[in-house]
Amino acid sequence: MTAEAPVAPALPYGRLLPVTVHFDDLDALGLLHNARYPVMVERAWAALWYERGLSFEGDWEAAGDFCNAVKELRITYEAPVGRPGAYAVHLWLERLGNTGLTYGFRFCSLDGAVTYAQGTRVLVRLDPGTLRPTPWSDRFRTLGRELLRSES
Numbered sequence: 001m002t003a004e005a006p007v008a009p010a011l012p013y014g015r016l017l018p019v020t021v022h023f024d025d026l027d028a029l030g031l032l033h034n035a036r037y038p039v040m041v042e043r044a045w046a047a048l049w050y051e052r053g054l055s056f057e058g059d060w061e062a063a064g065d066f067c068n069a070v071k072e073l074r075i076t077y078e079a080p081v082g083r084p085g086a087y088a089v090h091l092w093l094e095r096l097g098n099t100g101l102t103y104g105f106r107f108c109s110l111d112g113a114v115t116y117a118q119g120t121r122v123l124v125r126l127d128p129g130t131l132r133p134t135p136w137s138d139r140f141r142t143l144g145r146e147l148l149r150s151e152s
């Protein structure tokens with residue numbers, strides 16, 4: 001008998017990706033450490049982009065759209081995560097600009113029903129030579145539009 005992966009619920013926008021909280025992600029009180037939430041979100045984004053054929057190649061020149069910097073991170077903690085196990089991250093784009101973007105996220109139960117934390121992160125794409133803002137590639141823009149919460 002083989003176990004089938006759970007089917008992610010239909011969402012009106014974005015994607016729900018599974019993540020795993022391990023014992024060593026918990027703090028001294030047995031709660032998911034506050035600094036681990038953004039790490040889990042980042043891992044979910046990396047998995048999503050990799051699934052769509054984009055990946056980081058390991059150097060600034062080859063990084064392409066992954067040559068970017070965080071301008072802002074906002075997170076609100078709604079409920080504590082008190083045990084290791086399977087959870088999910090709901091990801092979407094709030095805004096896709098010329099050189100920057102804002103993405104939204106929810107750290108939630110595997111079925112997406114319970115929200116433990118939510119927030120936004122602003123990224124700016126950088127030119128690898130000058131480290132100045134530069135436009136996203138056409139391919140990235142096409143993939144990104146599919147994740148927009150709404151067309152504005």
